[in-house]
Amino acid sequence: MFIDMILNFFSNYLIEVMGGMLIIALIARFQAYRVSKRDKVYFFTLTREILVTIEKEKEQKSKIVNVENYISELMGRVGKKIPNRALRMDKRDQAEKKETILSLQDYVGGKSGFLTNIQSEASVFHCQTPPNFTELTHRLLGQDEKWNKLVGPIPIEGVSRMIDILPGLFIxxxxxxxxxxxxMALPEIANIDFNNLESSGSTLTKFVLNTTFAMKTSIAGIFFSVILTMLNTFSPIKDVRGRIFKQIETTMHALWYHVQQSREAENKTESNLDRLVSVLEKIYHIQSLDLKKDKAG
Amino acid sequence: MGLLHVIKSSPLFTELYDDEIEEIIKNCNVRCLEANEYLFQENDAGDDLFIILTGELLIIKGGVVITKFAKGELLGELVLINDQQRTTSCTANVYTEVLILNNKMIFGFYAKKPRLFSILMMNIARMLAQRLKKTTIEMKNLTEQLKKVS
Structure with missing residues:
Protein backbone atom coordinates (compact mmCIF):
# COMPACT_ATOMS: atom_id res chain seq x y z
CA MET A 1 0.00 0.00 0.00
CA PHE A 2 2.84 2.35 0.85
CA ILE A 3 4.48 1.51 -2.46
CA ASP A 4 1.20 2.20 -4.24
CA MET A 5 1.11 5.60 -2.59
CA ILE A 6 4.64 6.33 -3.77
CA LEU A 7 3.84 5.13 -7.27
CA ASN A 8 0.70 7.26 -7.41
CA PHE A 9 2.52 10.37 -6.19
CA PHE A 10 5.48 10.03 -8.50
CA SER A 11 3.42 9.00 -11.47
CA ASN A 12 1.64 12.34 -11.23
CA TYR A 13 4.31 14.72 -10.00
CA LEU A 14 7.78 13.33 -10.63
CA ILE A 15 8.65 15.63 -13.52
CA GLU A 16 7.34 18.63 -11.59
CA VAL A 17 9.45 17.62 -8.57
CA MET A 18 12.51 17.29 -10.81
CA GLY A 19 11.75 20.66 -12.38
CA GLY A 20 11.41 22.28 -8.96
CA MET A 21 14.71 20.74 -7.86
CA LEU A 22 16.39 22.10 -10.97
CA ILE A 23 15.09 25.62 -10.36
CA ILE A 24 16.22 25.55 -6.72
CA ALA A 25 19.59 24.14 -7.77
CA LEU A 26 20.04 26.87 -10.39
CA ILE A 27 19.18 29.62 -7.91
CA ALA A 28 21.48 28.14 -5.25
CA ARG A 29 24.21 27.67 -7.81
CA PHE A 30 23.95 31.22 -9.05
CA GLN A 31 24.06 32.55 -5.51
CA ALA A 32 27.02 30.29 -4.57
CA TYR A 33 28.93 31.34 -7.67
CA ARG A 34 28.22 35.02 -7.03
CA VAL A 35 29.37 34.68 -3.41
CA SER A 36 32.52 32.80 -4.48
CA LYS A 37 33.40 35.49 -7.03
CA ARG A 38 32.87 38.18 -4.42
CA ASP A 39 35.06 36.27 -1.97
CA LYS A 40 37.71 35.87 -4.68
CA VAL A 41 37.88 39.63 -5.24
CA TYR A 42 38.06 40.27 -1.51
CA PHE A 43 40.66 37.63 -0.64
CA PHE A 44 42.83 38.33 -3.65
CA THR A 45 42.85 42.05 -2.81
CA LEU A 46 43.63 41.25 0.81
CA THR A 47 46.43 38.79 0.07
CA ARG A 48 47.92 41.12 -2.52
CA GLU A 49 48.04 43.93 0.04
CA ILE A 50 49.67 41.64 2.60
CA LEU A 51 52.32 40.55 0.09
CA VAL A 52 52.98 44.12 -1.06
CA THR A 53 53.34 45.25 2.55
CA ILE A 54 55.74 42.37 3.26
CA GLU A 55 57.85 43.35 0.24
CA LYS A 56 58.05 46.93 1.47
CA GLU A 57 59.09 45.71 4.93
CA LYS A 58 61.81 43.55 3.36
CA GLU A 59 63.17 46.54 1.45
CA GLN A 60 63.26 48.59 4.65
CA LYS A 61 64.93 45.61 6.41
CA SER A 62 62.93 46.31 9.55
CA LYS A 63 63.46 43.96 12.49
CA ILE A 64 60.67 42.26 14.37
CA VAL A 65 60.93 42.38 18.14
CA ASN A 66 57.45 41.28 19.21
CA VAL A 67 55.78 38.98 16.69
CA GLU A 68 52.24 39.47 17.99
CA ASN A 69 52.47 43.26 17.92
CA TYR A 70 54.02 43.11 14.48
CA ILE A 71 51.23 40.93 13.08
CA SER A 72 48.67 43.21 14.74
CA GLU A 73 50.24 46.31 13.23
CA LEU A 74 50.66 44.70 9.83
CA MET A 75 47.00 43.65 9.71
CA GLY A 76 46.01 47.14 10.85
CA ARG A 77 47.94 48.69 7.97
CA VAL A 78 46.57 46.20 5.47
CA GLY A 79 43.04 46.72 6.80
CA LYS A 80 43.24 50.43 6.09
CA LYS A 81 44.00 49.79 2.42
CA ILE A 82 41.16 47.34 1.88
CA PRO A 83 37.92 49.04 0.73
CA ASN A 84 35.33 48.99 3.47
CA ARG A 85 32.26 48.98 1.31
CA ALA A 86 30.68 46.69 -1.21
CA LEU A 87 32.92 43.66 -1.00
CA ARG A 88 31.57 41.58 1.83
CA MET A 89 28.80 43.64 3.32
CA ASP A 90 25.12 43.70 2.40
CA LYS A 91 23.92 46.84 0.70
CA ARG A 92 21.98 47.93 3.76
CA ASP A 93 25.24 47.87 5.73
CA GLN A 94 26.99 50.14 3.27
CA ALA A 95 25.39 53.26 4.67
CA GLU A 96 27.95 55.71 5.94
CA LYS A 97 29.35 54.55 9.20
CA LYS A 98 32.04 55.85 11.43
CA GLU A 99 34.95 53.65 10.48
CA THR A 100 36.44 53.74 13.94
CA ILE A 101 33.39 52.11 15.58
CA LEU A 102 31.81 49.01 14.09
CA SER A 103 29.19 46.63 15.38
CA LEU A 104 30.57 43.24 16.28
CA GLN A 105 28.64 41.65 13.39
CA ASP A 106 30.24 44.05 10.90
CA TYR A 107 33.63 43.60 12.52
CA VAL A 108 33.49 39.82 12.28
CA GLY A 109 31.82 39.68 8.88
CA GLY A 110 33.62 42.62 7.30
CA LYS A 111 37.21 43.20 6.34
CA SER A 112 38.42 43.12 9.93
CA GLY A 113 37.05 39.64 10.60
CA PHE A 114 39.58 37.72 8.56
CA LEU A 115 42.41 40.01 9.62
CA THR A 116 41.49 39.32 13.25
CA ASN A 117 41.55 35.62 12.51
CA ILE A 118 45.14 35.99 11.26
CA GLN A 119 46.06 37.96 14.38
CA SER A 120 44.55 35.27 16.57
CA GLU A 121 46.95 32.79 14.93
CA ALA A 122 49.99 34.99 15.65
CA SER A 123 51.47 32.27 17.87
CA VAL A 124 51.96 30.13 14.75
CA PHE A 125 54.41 32.72 13.42
CA HIS A 126 56.49 32.44 16.60
CA CYS A 127 57.48 28.85 15.81
CA GLN A 128 60.75 28.29 14.08
CA THR A 129 59.42 25.03 12.60
CA PRO A 130 57.22 25.68 9.57
CA PRO A 131 53.61 25.02 10.51
CA ASN A 132 51.14 23.08 8.40
CA PHE A 133 49.95 25.96 6.22
CA THR A 134 47.01 23.98 4.82
CA GLU A 135 45.63 23.41 8.29
CA LEU A 136 46.32 27.02 9.21
CA THR A 137 44.35 28.20 6.18
CA HIS A 138 41.53 25.80 7.08
CA ARG A 139 41.41 27.29 10.58
CA LEU A 140 41.46 30.86 9.30
CA LEU A 141 38.69 30.27 6.80
CA GLY A 142 36.76 28.03 9.17
CA GLN A 143 36.23 31.01 11.47
CA ASP A 144 34.99 33.25 8.65
CA GLU A 145 31.20 33.05 8.48
CA LYS A 146 30.93 34.75 5.12
CA TRP A 147 33.22 32.11 3.62
CA ASN A 148 31.28 29.23 5.16
CA LYS A 149 27.67 30.34 4.74
CA LEU A 150 25.74 31.00 1.57
CA VAL A 151 22.63 32.69 2.97
CA GLY A 152 21.74 32.68 6.67
CA PRO A 153 22.48 29.23 8.12
CA ILE A 154 22.85 27.46 4.74
CA PRO A 155 26.43 26.20 4.38
CA ILE A 156 28.04 26.89 1.03
CA GLU A 157 30.05 23.66 1.06
CA GLY A 158 26.90 21.61 1.48
CA VAL A 159 25.21 23.46 -1.35
CA SER A 160 28.26 22.99 -3.57
CA ARG A 161 28.37 19.24 -2.86
CA MET A 162 24.65 18.94 -3.52
CA ILE A 163 25.00 20.73 -6.84
CA ASP A 164 27.85 18.40 -7.78
CA ILE A 165 25.79 15.28 -7.22
CA LEU A 166 22.55 16.61 -8.75
CA PRO A 167 23.39 15.68 -12.38
CA GLY A 168 23.71 12.05 -11.29
CA LEU A 169 20.63 12.37 -9.14
CA PHE A 170 18.53 13.60 -12.08
CA ILE A 171 19.57 10.56 -14.11
CA MET A 184 2.07 1.19 -13.99
CA ALA A 185 1.83 0.27 -17.67
CA LEU A 186 2.51 -3.46 -17.43
CA PRO A 187 -0.55 -4.41 -15.32
CA GLU A 188 -2.72 -2.78 -17.99
CA ILE A 189 -1.66 -5.54 -20.40
CA ALA A 190 -3.49 -8.04 -18.20
CA ASN A 191 -6.70 -6.05 -18.73
CA ILE A 192 -6.49 -6.15 -22.50
CA ASP A 193 -9.02 -8.49 -24.12
CA PHE A 194 -7.11 -9.67 -27.18
CA ASN A 195 -10.28 -11.19 -28.60
CA ASN A 196 -12.02 -7.82 -28.56
CA LEU A 197 -9.42 -5.11 -29.07
CA GLU A 198 -11.98 -2.39 -29.76
CA SER A 199 -13.40 -2.60 -26.23
CA SER A 200 -9.86 -2.50 -24.86
CA GLY A 201 -9.24 0.95 -26.36
CA SER A 202 -9.17 2.80 -23.04
CA THR A 203 -6.90 0.15 -21.52
CA LEU A 204 -4.51 0.47 -24.44
CA THR A 205 -4.59 4.28 -24.05
CA LYS A 206 -3.63 3.98 -20.37
CA PHE A 207 -0.83 1.59 -21.29
CA VAL A 208 0.55 4.01 -23.87
CA LEU A 209 0.26 7.02 -21.56
CA ASN A 210 2.12 5.26 -18.76
CA THR A 211 4.83 4.15 -21.17
CA THR A 212 5.09 7.72 -22.47
CA PHE A 213 5.43 8.93 -18.88
CA ALA A 214 8.26 6.46 -18.42
CA MET A 215 10.07 7.91 -21.43
CA LYS A 216 9.36 11.51 -20.48
CA THR A 217 10.91 11.17 -17.05
CA SER A 218 14.08 9.71 -18.53
CA ILE A 219 14.25 12.52 -21.08
CA ALA A 220 13.67 15.13 -18.38
CA GLY A 221 16.30 13.54 -16.14
CA ILE A 222 18.88 13.50 -18.93
CA PHE A 223 18.05 17.06 -20.00
CA PHE A 224 18.29 18.48 -16.47
CA SER A 225 21.49 16.55 -15.86
CA VAL A 226 23.05 17.97 -19.04
CA ILE A 227 22.15 21.55 -18.03
CA LEU A 228 23.76 21.21 -14.61
CA THR A 229 26.78 19.35 -15.95
CA MET A 230 27.42 22.12 -18.51
CA LEU A 231 27.14 24.77 -15.80
CA ASN A 232 29.43 22.84 -13.45
CA THR A 233 31.98 22.46 -16.25
CA PHE A 234 32.02 26.03 -17.49
CA SER A 235 31.74 27.81 -14.13
CA PRO A 236 32.85 25.50 -11.35
CA ILE A 237 32.44 26.81 -7.80
CA LYS A 238 35.00 24.46 -6.26
CA ASP A 239 37.73 25.75 -8.57
CA VAL A 240 37.14 29.35 -7.51
CA ARG A 241 37.18 28.44 -3.83
CA GLY A 242 40.21 26.20 -4.36
CA ARG A 243 42.16 29.08 -5.89
CA ILE A 244 41.22 31.38 -3.03
CA PHE A 245 42.37 28.75 -0.55
CA LYS A 246 45.68 28.31 -2.34
CA GLN A 247 46.27 32.06 -2.51
CA ILE A 248 45.70 32.46 1.23
CA GLU A 249 47.94 29.48 1.98
CA THR A 250 50.75 30.96 -0.14
CA THR A 251 50.37 34.33 1.58
CA MET A 252 50.59 32.76 5.04
CA HIS A 253 53.68 30.93 3.86
CA ALA A 254 55.25 34.20 2.72
CA LEU A 255 54.30 35.93 5.98
CA TRP A 256 55.78 33.17 8.12
CA TYR A 257 59.08 33.22 6.19
CA HIS A 258 59.23 37.00 6.41
CA VAL A 259 58.71 36.91 10.19
CA GLN A 260 61.36 34.22 10.62
CA GLN A 261 63.89 36.04 8.44
CA SER A 262 63.37 39.34 10.24
CA ARG A 263 63.85 37.56 13.56
CA GLU A 264 66.91 35.67 12.40
CA ALA A 265 69.22 38.64 12.91
CA GLU A 266 67.98 38.85 16.50
CA ASN A 267 68.54 35.11 17.08
CA LYS A 268 72.08 35.29 15.64
CA THR A 269 72.91 38.25 17.87
CA GLU A 270 71.67 36.34 20.90
CA SER A 271 73.75 33.27 20.11
CA ASN A 272 76.82 35.41 19.41
CA LEU A 273 76.37 37.14 22.74
CA ASP A 274 76.18 33.78 24.51
CA ARG A 275 79.41 32.70 22.87
CA LEU A 276 81.08 35.97 23.82
CA VAL A 277 80.05 35.52 27.44
CA SER A 278 81.41 31.96 27.59
CA VAL A 279 84.72 33.09 26.01
CA LEU A 280 85.04 35.94 28.52
CA GLU A 281 84.35 33.52 31.36
CA LYS A 282 87.15 31.24 30.13
CA ILE A 283 89.57 34.17 29.87
CA TYR A 284 88.64 35.31 33.39
CA HIS A 285 89.15 31.78 34.72
CA ILE A 286 92.56 31.47 33.05
CA GLN A 287 93.64 34.87 34.33
CA SER A 288 92.54 34.10 37.87
CA LEU A 289 94.52 30.83 37.74
CA ASP A 290 97.60 32.71 36.52
CA LEU A 291 97.24 35.24 39.35
CA LYS A 292 97.07 32.46 41.93
CA LYS A 293 100.23 30.84 40.50
CA ASP A 294 102.04 34.18 40.62
CA LYS A 295 101.05 34.68 44.26
CA ALA A 296 102.13 31.16 45.16
CA GLY A 297 105.41 31.64 43.27
CA MET B 1 33.04 33.13 16.37
CA GLY B 2 36.74 33.67 15.70
CA LEU B 3 37.07 36.30 18.38
CA LEU B 4 35.84 33.99 21.06
CA HIS B 5 39.22 32.57 22.00
CA VAL B 6 40.63 36.11 22.50
CA ILE B 7 37.64 37.18 24.58
CA LYS B 8 37.50 33.94 26.56
CA SER B 9 41.00 34.64 27.85
CA SER B 10 39.62 37.73 29.59
CA PRO B 11 39.13 37.17 33.34
CA LEU B 12 35.66 38.76 33.04
CA PHE B 13 34.37 35.62 31.33
CA THR B 14 35.83 32.98 33.64
CA GLU B 15 33.41 30.06 34.25
CA LEU B 16 31.07 31.11 31.44
CA TYR B 17 30.13 28.81 28.59
CA ASP B 18 30.82 29.84 24.99
CA ASP B 19 27.15 30.42 24.18
CA GLU B 20 26.78 32.61 27.29
CA ILE B 21 29.80 34.69 26.25
CA GLU B 22 28.38 35.03 22.74
CA GLU B 23 25.09 36.21 24.18
CA ILE B 24 26.90 38.87 26.21
CA ILE B 25 29.00 40.22 23.36
CA LYS B 26 26.65 39.84 20.39
CA ASN B 27 25.36 43.45 20.56
CA CYS B 28 28.72 45.03 21.35
CA ASN B 29 30.71 47.40 19.17
CA VAL B 30 34.37 47.38 18.22
CA ARG B 31 36.51 50.51 18.18
CA CYS B 32 39.68 50.82 16.13
CA LEU B 33 42.47 53.08 17.41
CA GLU B 34 45.56 54.29 15.61
CA ALA B 35 48.87 54.39 17.47
CA ASN B 36 48.88 57.22 20.05
CA GLU B 37 45.14 57.77 19.72
CA TYR B 38 43.28 58.20 23.01
CA LEU B 39 40.62 55.73 24.01
CA PHE B 40 39.57 58.02 26.86
CA GLN B 41 41.12 60.84 28.83
CA GLU B 42 41.28 61.57 32.57
CA ASN B 43 38.00 62.97 33.96
CA ASP B 44 36.03 61.96 30.86
CA ALA B 45 32.58 60.62 31.56
CA GLY B 46 32.11 57.04 30.48
CA ASP B 47 30.01 53.96 31.03
CA ASP B 48 31.85 51.49 28.87
CA LEU B 49 34.36 48.83 29.65
CA PHE B 50 36.78 47.52 27.09
CA ILE B 51 38.42 44.26 26.12
CA ILE B 52 41.50 44.51 23.94
CA LEU B 53 41.11 42.38 20.82
CA THR B 54 44.41 43.30 19.21
CA GLY B 55 47.26 45.65 20.06
CA GLU B 56 48.28 47.34 23.30
CA LEU B 57 46.98 50.15 25.51
CA LEU B 58 48.90 52.38 27.88
CA ILE B 59 47.40 53.76 31.09
CA ILE B 60 48.69 57.27 31.78
CA LYS B 61 48.29 59.45 34.86
CA GLY B 62 49.90 62.86 35.14
CA GLY B 63 51.94 62.22 32.00
CA VAL B 64 53.44 59.03 33.45
CA VAL B 65 52.78 55.60 31.98
CA ILE B 66 51.50 53.51 34.86
CA THR B 67 50.87 50.21 33.14
CA LYS B 68 50.26 48.45 29.84
CA PHE B 69 47.32 46.31 28.83
CA ALA B 70 47.72 43.65 26.18
CA LYS B 71 45.42 41.48 24.08
CA GLY B 72 42.57 39.84 25.99
CA GLU B 73 42.78 42.17 29.01
CA LEU B 74 39.87 44.13 30.40
CA LEU B 75 39.88 47.77 31.45
CA GLY B 76 37.39 50.35 32.60
CA GLU B 77 35.63 47.92 34.94
CA LEU B 78 35.21 50.58 37.64
CA VAL B 79 32.18 51.92 35.74
CA LEU B 80 30.34 48.85 37.03
CA ILE B 81 30.89 50.09 40.59
CA ASN B 82 29.27 53.45 39.86
CA ASP B 83 32.50 55.25 39.08
CA GLN B 84 31.64 56.96 35.81
CA GLN B 85 34.48 59.43 35.62
CA ARG B 86 37.74 58.11 34.24
CA THR B 87 40.57 58.37 36.75
CA THR B 88 43.34 57.91 34.17
CA SER B 89 43.93 58.40 30.46
CA CYS B 90 44.31 55.52 28.04
CA THR B 91 46.08 55.61 24.73
CA ALA B 92 46.95 53.04 22.09
CA ASN B 93 50.61 52.07 21.91
CA VAL B 94 50.16 50.44 18.50
CA TYR B 95 47.17 49.96 16.17
CA THR B 96 44.57 48.56 18.56
CA GLU B 97 41.05 47.23 18.39
CA VAL B 98 38.87 47.08 21.50
CA LEU B 99 35.52 45.48 22.17
CA ILE B 100 33.18 47.93 23.91
CA LEU B 101 30.85 46.57 26.59
CA ASN B 102 28.28 48.97 27.95
CA ASN B 103 27.49 48.81 31.69
CA LYS B 104 23.74 49.12 30.96
CA MET B 105 23.97 46.03 28.78
CA ILE B 106 25.72 44.12 31.59
CA PHE B 107 23.25 45.30 34.22
CA GLY B 108 20.47 44.25 31.86
CA PHE B 109 21.43 40.66 32.60
CA TYR B 110 20.38 41.15 36.25
CA ALA B 111 16.72 40.82 35.25
CA LYS B 112 17.11 38.48 32.27
CA LYS B 113 19.80 36.09 33.49
CA PRO B 114 20.70 36.59 37.14
CA ARG B 115 23.09 33.62 37.15
CA LEU B 116 25.12 35.13 34.35
CA PHE B 117 25.07 38.52 36.04
CA SER B 118 26.27 37.11 39.36
CA ILE B 119 29.16 35.29 37.66
CA LEU B 120 30.18 38.51 35.90
CA MET B 121 30.10 40.43 39.17
CA MET B 122 32.10 37.71 40.91
CA ASN B 123 34.71 37.88 38.17
CA ILE B 124 34.89 41.68 38.45
CA ALA B 125 35.38 41.37 42.22
CA ARG B 126 38.17 38.81 41.69
CA MET B 127 39.88 41.06 39.16
CA LEU B 128 39.73 44.08 41.46
CA ALA B 129 41.06 41.99 44.35
CA GLN B 130 43.97 40.81 42.17
CA ARG B 131 44.77 44.35 41.11
CA LEU B 132 44.58 45.57 44.70
CA LYS B 133 46.94 42.82 45.78
CA LYS B 134 49.34 43.70 42.97
CA THR B 135 49.19 47.39 43.88
CA THR B 136 49.86 46.56 47.56
CA ILE B 137 52.98 44.58 46.62
CA GLU B 138 54.19 47.41 44.36
CA MET B 139 53.57 49.97 47.10
CA LYS B 140 55.53 47.82 49.53
CA ASN B 141 58.46 47.54 47.09
CA LEU B 142 58.43 51.28 46.45
CA THR B 143 58.34 52.00 50.19
CA GLU B 144 61.32 49.71 50.76
CA GLN B 145 63.25 51.35 47.94
CA LEU B 146 62.42 54.79 49.37
CA LYS B 147 63.68 53.71 52.79
CA LYS B 148 66.94 52.45 51.26
CA VAL B 149 67.43 55.70 49.39
CA SER B 150 66.66 57.86 52.41
Missing part, protein backbone atom coordinates in the same frame (compact mmCIF):
# COMPACT_ATOMS: atom_id res chain seq x y z
CA UNK A 172 18.55 8.35 -11.18
CA UNK A 173 15.20 10.11 -10.94
CA UNK A 174 14.74 9.69 -14.67
CA UNK A 175 15.40 5.94 -14.40
CA UNK A 176 13.13 5.79 -11.39
CA UNK A 177 10.39 7.49 -13.37
CA UNK A 178 10.91 4.98 -16.17
CA UNK A 179 10.42 2.13 -13.76
CA UNK A 180 7.38 3.82 -12.23
CA UNK A 181 5.87 4.29 -15.68
CA UNK A 182 6.58 0.73 -16.75
CA UNK A 183 5.31 -0.71 -13.48
Missing amino acids: VFGVFGTFVGIS
